[in-house]
Each structure stands twice: as structure tokens, then as C-alpha cells.
Amino acid sequence: MIGLRLQLRIGTDTRIGPGKIILLETVARTGSISAAAREMEMTYRRAWELIDHMNKAFGQPLIHGQTGKAGGASLTEFGLKVIETYRRIELDAKAVAAPHLESLGAIVPTVSVDLSQSATEDDD
């Protein structure tokens, strides 16, 4: 299976790939960092570190509200914009990549092309 994976690079040290985007989406849906962490099978500490790293890389918060385990959390306008930007680029990039990947896949008969939206990826 051949597919395409995208990361936003922020500065030289930060890469935001499908894992971090799904984390943001899950916080938005559940309204809670701890619920999102549980759903994604990571520790609260790890989820918070990933979010904090993104906040620092962009120089502004992607999530506001209580960051303690008990409090609710919601995305800032900017956080929502980051998700939207990533997903739009992913959609457009996969569309332009499709013929190139099909052409490569035609040489490797055992390999099919998969351009579905990223949904289960690891943590970057």
C-alpha cells in the first residue's frame, strides 16, 4: 500500500503530522485533554507536552481553558485554523499526488494506493 503523509514544519524543530492533528481534533470533540489522551492511549502528560510544544512553536495557544485533569479544554480560533489548514492541504495534496502514486503503484503490482484521510497514526 502506497500513501502520502504530510507534516507541517514549524521552524526547524517542530513537525505537525497526522498524530498531533488527531490529538487536537479529539480535544475539540471531547472538550478535555485527559479524555483525548485516554482515547488516544497516551498519558495526560504526553498529550499536554505535545500541545505545549505546538503552542510554543507557533508562539500562541492552540488550546485554552483549564489544563488540569479536571478542567475542560477547548481549541482557540487559531487551533481550529491549524486543523483546518492541515486537513485542506492534505485533501489537496492527496488529489495532486494520486496520478503520480498510481503511476508508481502500476510498477509495483502488489502495492495498492491508499489516499484516505489519516485517521490512525502515531504521535507526530
Place this chain on the structure above:
Amino acid sequence: MIGLRLQLRIGTDTRIGPGKIILLETVARTGSISAAAREMEMTYRRAWELIDHMNKAFGQPLIHGQTGKAGGASLTEFGLKVIETYRRIELDAKAVAAPHLESLGAIVPTVSVDLSQSATEDDD
């Protein structure tokens, strides 16, 4: 600086990003895995492992010829096709990403958009 980074995913375990593509390009240019490894400041063993991993993921060789330190190495037609596919997707994807990244960058005034071709990246 906001940029875009692309990886081809082969199966579930293999990601081919700018680092591996530059390795293939450097082998093609120098005609030697050991010269490419030296230029990229990695060991011969590491370069060979990366190439071997790609060969296995695709189920066909990207590089043929002597694999010992003394022998020459050149890319197969398929190896050249992998490079071409990656670079074409990168070019097209960065073109479609540009307006989205500019829009995000406009919110983060300290962050500029960089969509140059990947040239100095680490090893994936």
C-alpha cells in the same frame, strides 16, 4: 517559518521522506553508496540499511550493482522513478499548500512560509 514535509508511506512500516530521497539522489550523482554516506555524514552501514529497507518495502531494488564499499552503485529504473515521483508530488503539493500556509502564516506574523524543495533533512 512554516513549511510542508512529505513522506511516501509504503505499507504500515516504511516512510520515505526527504532524507531517504536525498540519499538516493546522492548515490545516483556519486555512483557510490559509500561516497553518498560520507557526503551525508552517516555510516556506510546506515546508508545501506536505509536502502535495503526501501528495497524490501517495495519488493524490488532501487539500487543495483556492487553493494560493497569498493564497488560502484547506480539506481535502477525503479529507483529513479521513486525519486521522480517524490519530487513531482512535492512540487505539486507545495503549490497547492501555498495559499493555505500563507493564510495560516498571516495569523502568526513572526512565522514566514518556506516552500523550497527539501535539501537538508534528516534520515527519513
